[in-house]
Structure formats: structure tokens, C-alpha cells
Amino acid sequence: MAKLIFLGTGTSDGIPQIGCKCSVCKSKDKKDKRLRTSILIKTGDGNIVIDSGIDFRQQALQNNIKSIEAVLFTHYHTDHIEGITELRPLSRFPGKTIPCMGNKKTIREIKKRFNYIFSPLQKGGGLPQIKLSKIKNDIVIFNKKIIPLPVKHGILPILGFRFGNLAYITDASLIPESTMEKLNNLDILIINALRPHPHPTHFSFDEAVSIAKNICAKKTYFIHMNHAVSHKQFLKMLPVNMKPAYDGLELDFSW
Numbered sequence: 001m002a003k004l005i006f007l008g009t010g011t012s013d014g015i016p017q018i019g020c021k022c023s024v025c026k027s028k029d030k031k032d033k034r035l036r037t038s039i040l041i042k043t044g045d046g047n048i049v050i051d052s053g054i055d056f057r058q059q060a061l062q063n064n065i066k067s068i069e070a071v072l073f074t075h076y077h078t079d080h081i082e083g084i085t086e087l088r089p090l091s092r093f094p095g096k097t098i099p100c101m102g103n104k105k106t107i108r109e110i111k112k113r114f115n116y117i118f119s120p121l122q123k124g125g126g127l128p129q130i131k132l133s134k135i136k137n138d139i140v141i142f143n144k145k146i147i148p149l150p151v152k153h154g155i156l157p158i159l160g161f162r163f164g165n166l167a168y169i170t171d172a173s174l175i176p177e178s179t180m181e182k183l184n185n186l187d188i189l190i191i192n193a194l195r196p197h198p199h200p201t202h203f204s205f206d207e208a209v210s211i212a213k214n215i216c217a218k219k220t221y222f223i224h225m226n227h228a229v230s231h232k233q234f235l236k237m238l239p240v241n242m243k244p245a246y247d248g249l250e251l252d253f254s255w
């Protein structure tokens, strides 16, 4: 068994959005406070994080994360990688290098944007100790398999991941047929749903629900929402086996 914790379920601005006076941003419901989208997978052997975005420090403190054995990146947008800097305290222990994985474009962009880590001007100051590697095939961590799920985010090729009977896809606007074939027999599907009206690079609510119906997991949870609709309003719009995720929600699954 493994445990999944939603560290964040919001789109790139987070909710509340700075300066916004809408009813969702002003909502008192805790489920309407959304940090940037990220999950923690906890197993008896250690922890894996998918995406360390801008809110990673806050998320790690709130969830008492003391160790990370690997970070998997879905893609290189700021809301998904900016927390690389915050991996420093988790790699400070002697010899602790955190493996960080992503597709070719993600690794290339991380090397460019975090140049200070890979080509330091001088010794001292302390740097996050991370080891980048490109995901080409299935990944094995803790002797268990993770299947990469190539999807499209507008024109950008990005990755989702399947752990046993759980699949995690964020920021997608298209799932190719070859990936749909890898999404059979799921207990849990986690997939992005930005807002009610269409968007060029993210699934809208209707698109996400219709894809989730096709995939037909026992339960579906939506992530990466913006402030157009509250948690309660979105829940009312969904079939019984589908729910909006919220920050702090925990799920047990077999992996």
C-alpha cells in the first residue's frame, strides 16, 4: 500500500489569486485555498514528490516532509519546477543527492533556469544536491514500477505517471491514443480540469469529465483548478464517482 497526499491542487496563480476579490478567492472554505499543483507519494521505503513548484517550501513544512527519495517532473512550467531551490534543506544531509527526473525538454530547461546549481560561480553558500535524469522508459523506484504517460499540454509534450492502479495527469489538453491504452483498469485517476470554459492548453471541466468517463477509473479526482468555481460548486456539477481534489486530501492506493 502507498499513500498519496495532495500538496497543492491550484492552477499557476494559486487560490486566492493575489489582488482578486472574487467570491472563490474570498471564500472561507479551506477547500478553496489551493497551492500550486503537486502530490506526495508516501511508501514504507520513502517519499516521492511529483513537481516541486513555487509553494514547495510551504507544502513541505505543512506536511512535515523530512526526506525525499525522488522528484518526478511533469513539465518545466514555473508552477511545477520553481521549488527546486527549496530542495536544498532536504539534500543537506551528508551524501544525500535527490534524483530528479523529467522528459528531455524538462531536463534541458531545468539546466538552463537553475544554472547556478550546475555551474556555480564559487564554492560555498550551499546548493541543492540534485541529480537530473531523462525519463525514457518505465522508472523503477523502491523496486516498484512507475509508467510514464506522455500527454500534450497545448503543443508541449509533457508526462503523467502511473503507479499501480493510480494514474496522475496534470496540465494536459490532449491524451494520445497510445497513452489512453495505458490507462485501463484504474482504481484512481487524477486529472486536470482548469475551469468551465475552454482553454487552449488545459482541459476544461467538460473535457476532463468526458475523458474521465472514457478512462472509466473507479474514482476520479480533479486538480489544477482556477478560481472560476468553488470546491462546492464544482462538486455539484460532477457524477458520483468524480470529485474535485483539495489541498491536504489523502488517498490510500495499492502500488
Ligand SMILES: [Zn+2]
Residues within 6 Å of the ligand: 011, 012, 037, 077, 079, 080, 171, 224
Ligand atoms: Zn501548471
Ligand SMILES: [Zn+2]
Residues within 6 Å of the ligand: 016, 017, 020, 021, 022, 023, 024, 025, 026, 227
Ligand atoms: Zn478570484
Ligand SMILES: [Zn+2]
Residues within 6 Å of the ligand: 075, 077, 153, 171
Ligand atoms: Zn503547465
